[in-house]
Amino acid sequence: MARTVLITGASAGFGAACARAFAARGDRLILAARRAGRLQALVDELAGQVPIHSLVLDVRDRAAVERALTSLPAPFAEVDVLVNNAGLALGLEPAYRTDLDDWETMVDTNIKGLMYCTRLLLPGMVARRRGHVINIGSTAGDWPYPGGNVYGGSKAFVAQFTRNLRADLLGTGVRASCVAPGMAETEFSLVRFKGAAERADQVYADTHPLSAEDLAQIILWVADQPPHVNINSLEVMSVDQAWGHLAVHREKKG
Ligand code: NDP
Numbered sequence: 001m002a003r004t005v006l007i008t009g010a011s012a013g014f015g016a017a018c019a020r021a022f023a024a025r026g027d028r029l030i031l032a033a034r035r036a037g038r039l040q041a042l043v044d045e046l047a048g049q050v051p052i053h054s055l056v057l058d059v060r061d062r063a064a065v066e067r068a069l070t071s072l073p074a075p076f077a078e079v080d081v082l083v084n085n086a087g088l089a090l091g092l093e094p095a096y097r098t099d100l101d102d103w104e105t106m107v108d109t110n111i112k113g114l115m116y117c118t119r120l121l122l123p124g125m126v127a128r129r130r131g132h133v134i135n136i137g138s139t140a141g142d143w144p145y146p147g148g149n150v151y152g153g154s155k156a157f158v159a160q161f162t163r164n165l166r167a168d169l170l171g172t173g174v175r176a177s178c179v180a181p182g183m184a185e186t187e188f189s190l191v192r193f194k195g196a197a198e199r200a201d202q203v204y205a206d207t208h209p210l211s212a213e214d215l216a217q218i219i220l221w222v223a224d225q226p227p228h229v230n231i232n233s234l235e236v237m238s239v240d241q242a243w244g245h246l247a248v249h250r251e252k253k254g
């Protein structure tokens with residue numbers, strides 16, 4: 001049966017790949033992002049396939065999110081699957097050198113934007129006794145690394161928020177899942193390094209990272225489980241990525 005699927009951050013990366021994957025399954029799509037042109041190109045690509053409602057939306061703007069999600073037009077009004085994907089990392093500086101504005105942007109997007117969308121759509125899901133909130137976390141939420149500071153902290157929030165949602169949603173039939181990818185080649189690093197393409201490319205050089213399409217298939221699989229099955233959390237890495245040893249500071253004495 002066709003579902004109504006709302007994907008935030010649908011203009012690029014995982015979000016755009018999810019739009020294509022859910023469209024191929026025949027689901028109705030609500031696609032949200034800030035860049036209208038990118039969103040429109042995706043709508044043009046998929047419009048012949050499934051009904052699509054696009055929202056030019058900044059998830060940090062609580063009033064705009066409230067307006068958009070409380071006035072969804074009829075065929076899209078009952079959201080079955082919310083993919084809370086919009087998010088970003090900004091910078092890789094140590095905590096004592098980062099730009100406080102970057103920290104605030106990450107909190108506003110990765111935490112508050114995700115909160116707004118979830119809170120606005122949950123009551124309908126609970127009333128209909130069906131629905132699925134799929135949050136995109138990160139390995140950075142579990143495994144610290146230098147420069148991960150607020151980005152990793154925001155993704156730790158996503159992981160624990162998802163578990164707490166499960167606790168609150170017990171008995172409602174509504175599902176909550178956190179998909180936590182490791183390194184994946186999207187525009188993520190270009191955004192993190194503020195357009196420095198060479199530096200972004202280095203992240204993926206000479207290795208085989210996850211792709212947006214890999215993640216879209218995994219997210220689709222999470223959504224496609226039978227209604228009584230809840231994938232709580234799912235961590236996924238490229239086979240070329242694993243944990244390193246703990247860092248040790250050494251300094252000659254005297
Ligand atoms: P991309 O940069 O390719 O895509 C990010 C998407 O988020 C874009 O569509 C962007 O659209 C949207 N977005 C960013 N800020 C906002 C905002 N304020 N309001 C609405 N949409 C917004 O990155 P990814 O696809 O890689 O990232 C998707 C998610 O996956 C993020 O949450 C990221 O943290 C997470 N992730 C990524 C990993 C990776 O290695 N790539 C690994 C683990 C997790 P627009 O600019 O048009 O608004």
Ligand code: 8X3
Nearest residue numbers: 138139140181182183
């Ligand atoms: C993105 C993966 O390792 O760059 O969440 O933080 S990482």
